Amino acid sequence: MIINSRFFNRSELIGFVALGLVLFVILPLSLDVFRLNLVAKYLTYAFVAIGLVLCWGYGGILSLGQGVFFGLGGYCMAMFLKLEASSVENTKIQSTPGIPDFMDWNQITALPLFWQPFHSLTFTVLAIILVPGLFALIIGTAMFKRRVGGTYFAIITQAVAAILTILIVGQQGYTGGINGMTDLRTLKGWDIRPDHAKVVLYFFEVFLLFGCILIAQFIRLTKLGRILVAMREQEDRVRFSGYSVANFKIFAFCMAAIFAAIGGAMFALNVGFMSPSFVGIVPSIEMVIYTAVGGRTSIFGAVWGALLVNFAKTGLSESFPQLWLFGLGALFIAVVLAFPNGLSGIWADHVQSRIDRLVSSIKKKSGDWTSNSVADGAPAE
């Protein structure tokens, strides 16, 4: 109960400040723009990973379809950017000017109806949140109200990811097909491609990320978060206590979907394209491993997991392309068999306890009168 009276306990505050330092100060100062843009790309997965912490770590619902929501968010953003890039002046060499190039290649002569509203940025921002949210609401309601959970839910979300990928690839004229939407240029007239824009977008993304971290932390600390944990451990007891288990699950799943969608939208902005290769089964499972590596119940761990796994991926596949899949496979197995709580578990078991011992021994040395005031919860220096 004492923990819940504050927004962050001491170790969480340290984690928050450390993450803020690294993302706001250290990385932007030490990396060139190309590498910083890579970090921005990795961080888009951190949004998904934070969502999975809520949904999987706390709610116990393993979704293997987060790529669907990442993709929906990303495609909403990409559609807006693509429309802006396909103005009549830019596309006057096409047989139908004013529509995206891939439509022209597929002999489509007018902008399809569902593309029309994406001329408006307000609509696009709303769609990034609402389309995946509603989609998750429909899937979640259909599944959880019928008490489908666990492995069945995982398989069905995976099937949804497969369906959406096939659909996007198959409907080339409307979606850009396997190549996706490329050549995104400006956001409301502001060029997103040059270096200074990349830096601005990076900081904007980190701000959004911290917003999501705070929301997730808030959910975790309220009664809602505790019900999620209770549900994960003993679903029937929560149900017998009169709570509607299904509604809480739907909520967690929708939040995870919305976070993933924000990540997807930031991906389209930062990386400058969106394609079905970020939607399907393989990327969806990879997103789960970020959370698993970070520690499935740790919000900060999720961000670190997304960063570290992706750094390892880039590093390994640049120098030893053969090794990367072996490494990733071994990572899956090791995380499940040996470190089910991931990095945050290792931190809590091995590092945190040593720090605590060190702190308490320092306290003892410096006399009794200080220990009272320090133990009362002054945040870490």
Place this chain on the structure above:
Amino acid sequence: MFGDYSIGDLGSIFVMQGFAGLILFSVYVLMALGLAIIFGQMGVINMAHGEFMILGAYVTWMTSNLFQSYLPGLFSGYFFLAMMLAFLASGALGMLVEWGLIRHLYKRPLDTLLATWGLSLILQQAYRSVFGAREVGVELPQWMLGSLKVTDSIEVPINGIFVMGLTVSITCAVAYVIYKSRWGRQVRAVVQNRIMAGAVGINTEKVDRYTYGLGCGIAGIAGSAFTMIGSTGPTSGQLYIVDTFLVVVFGGAASLLGTIASAFSISQTQSTLEFFMSGSMAKVLTLLAVVGILMLRPQGLFSLKVRK
């Protein structure tokens, strides 16, 4: 959409598409049987199932090469030996995996999913390193080539008939082992009540290991049959894994009959639709229908009533 065809043409189209569906059905059944045993009987999600299948396919390919270079006289019969070798190789690897990995995770079914996914990545890369990234195809013996003319407009390929016959016999063998043999009785006892099965003296760990091995072995046979109708690459297995899981879940996890019925309905729907629209849309519609039905009836077509 029927306007351009006469009645007779339509009839032939349905028969031919139906037959194409039957071949797809055979592959689904062979793959899904192994998965149904592992998932239905043990509750383990084996994401590496496709890779066990591909192992069987590569074993078949190696055997055919061996026969071609050393025993060309016996080449027409290599397939039967290859099938047995595929079963043994995949089964042995399966038992090894069960011993090293799966048995630590029986209480955490979602984690088996992640771990076996990791295993599938490792196996894929291993195949790529050993056999190369290019797809390989086996040379079929002479008697399997060509097709059988039923009427003027209807032809059925012989390798398709062979795969179907194989499927039927494997299915019967599995049904016999599970429902009639002493060992099958032990498997079913463990599924229904693990603690009681242990109490009456069944070695549940051993049953688990052999069940897993059997499931993977059947996947190996599926891979062997797969080489008859398509070529094999390191990632071919992954293409089928989601479909196969849907087949198993749609059929009702613990029911062999359900698995066969769902494999039949899914493959027939898909191949019939494929004639009227693009392959991708046919697949989307089929999968959507399956997911939709599963949302209405989560327990699948046939469900086993067990007191939990």
